[in-house]
Amino acid sequence: MLRIHIIGMGIVTALGSGLRSNRDALLENRSGIRPLTLFPTVSHHPLPVGEINLPGGADNFPRTHRLALLAAEQAMANVKAAPDAVIMGVTTGGLSSTEALLRKQISDPGMYRCHATGSVAEEIARVYDCHGPVLTVSTACSSGAAALKLAQEMLRSGKAQRVLAGGADALCRLTYHGFNALQLIDPDGARPLDADRRGMSVGEGAALLLLAANEPDRALAEILGAGLSCDAYHPAAPHPEGEGARAAMQAALNDAGLTPADIDYINLHGTGTRDNDMAEARALTTLFGNEMPLLSSIKGASGHSLAAAGAIEAVMSAISISEGVIPANTGCRTADPALNLKPILAPVRKPVDVVLSNSFGFGGNNASLILGSPGRRQVRKTKAGTRTLCVMGHACVTGAGRTRATMAAIASGKACAGVLASGEIAARLSPAQVRRLKRFPRLALALAMDAYESAGDGKPPEAVFMGTGWGALSETSDFLERLFETGEQFPSPTDFVGSVHNAAAGQIAMQFKARGANLTMTGGDYSFEQAVAAAELMAGECRDGIVVVGADEHHERLSPLFDGSVARTRACPADGGGALYLDNSERASAPRIQSLFFESCRKDTDVRSVIRSAIDTLPPFEGRYGIILAGLPASCRKKAEHQLQILLEVSGFNGAVVDYRKYTGEFASASAVAVVMAVDLLMKGCIPASFGNGIVEVLGSKGALVVGMGDHMTAIEVMNP
């Protein structure tokens, strides 16, 4: 049986940098929570936070990146070989720098090059020369744990032997003021589970783990299993009975082949807010009953470092196992009797074999991890490998309109680039449903509903995979604008809740009561490709349908600052996206979708060899595909054209090649529209005359290949059965 060994770890928190200083802080029951000093606030009494002392740094190289690199350096200290993949959980990304730049009204897009949440993982991949997939999960406070789940699945799939994975987030104005506007901050510092608790303390940090398939000799601990779930209940508040939290813990136990009795210690999500702690306590009581393991939350010591928290607590759990120490629930004096839990109030020295670590986030996104001492007996049943994903429904939105209008425009050779009126996007959504939704979540929700409906008779989806290059730009911009305009007095709680990248996927989950895995992936022009990759990795755990959505909104001010392709084509703004409704039942008539490769190529001189090795194991292109739809982002057009030319040369492909951004316009998730185009062509059975040779070509048994070129080289095929 394949085992997932942790062979390197790095950690930076408000408690210190490195395994030793964090362990010592746990043993001393020390808190790192102090009043904020990182940026000035109008209030004379800055709120307590888990801030890291990190001097210096350039204006445009954000703290999140610096923290992540510190942790990566520790995790990779004794390792020379490049990891096969990098998977990070990040939610604020470069925001700490972006906020300052926006405030100074800097309009040079070059200064915002590290804004993207995905740029943290990109930077790590660059430094450690990773040539494989570079993925970023952005599911708010569960991001770090969800990234480790994807890493585990990637190792189990055999697509990687070593994955560098974890999470990072830095303090920034958006989260500091946003959580305060939600009245979720304890002015005296977080004291999780305490009877008088009043909220959390926002923190920052990073943790990275080098995970390996079967390397027991170097193992510090093992990941035994992990589970994901979604509350599908509310954008910000947890399900009151902790139903989603229970489901994630149960999924992790099932995944690990363990029972509740096997757990020695639970590292709680335990943020310190009234509702979160209560929901988690109820979930624990349902699952463990009277046999409650020892438990504590470390967030009263470290603060809540959002996307980093899941990875930080995975490292802390590994420290528990390797050092035989159970950390205290720092900050808690009198446990709240209403919770009916007995948190550990002072650190305990004790052998620990198996730890359950919880991370729950906005959007009802839950993740639970189970770690164990290396070499312990494991009885997990091996699951079936990756299943075939069948496209049962598809939909898209472009400037030309929704699916039918877009496909008609493309078939007649017309561009469909543009920014569709908001009313048209929301035409079928009820006013009550969209009253708090701005452009991005409207796009995503409408796409998911259209794709599901076009499937006809499928069961509502159980899992949601979202890809977005830039997320909720309107909400982010509006929040910051009002924050600055009102002298930090009156930021909008609604915009804060809507600003997280995964808010849209949370809306989709609520619409369909989709309580399975719910992942939002962000990586610029390859975000939709990441969502497809995540869906494939998780497909084995999905019984009912899956929706995969790629969407981006055009924002007049922010899009040209963040997205180099938009900056180069300012005169013709465009946005939209595409969605697929998939299931793995292998129904006879449905097209199949599969991602073939996801490579990183930093040097032009390597292109040929990278492409050669990527397509070496694949069937020949000629004869298999009737058409290639190529994504050549304007920001790296020359490089992308060069790569495409080599791909065509090496593969010997002679058929139609469509430069699809000429139709869709420039936006990060244009590839989602391209994949929907591919599905549509296959279902119609022919290639329109406008795509190349001037005559209608019959596709026959041939499929379509959607490739992405530029900073990454990706390929997704759509085939008839």
Next chain:
Amino acid sequence: MEKLINELQAKIVDVLNLPDVEPQDIKPEEQLVGGRLGIDSIDVLEMVIMIEKDYGVKIDSRELGVKVFASLKTLAEHIHSNVSGQTN
């Protein structure tokens, strides 16, 4: 007080972007949160900010919020008796 109630009705419909709701549809005695209007916890916080901004009245704990946002009438009364410069 009636003027304040009318003012709040209009502001609430506007700030919360309530669809198909006219200001006068928010009845002073009716349950404000979790009822027919679909107003939830995020909306309450949005109203908290609006009230602090427009009237200078802070509602900074959930315990207080539960009392104050029971109905439009309790909200108006709370603002009326806490607004600075109010003499009666």
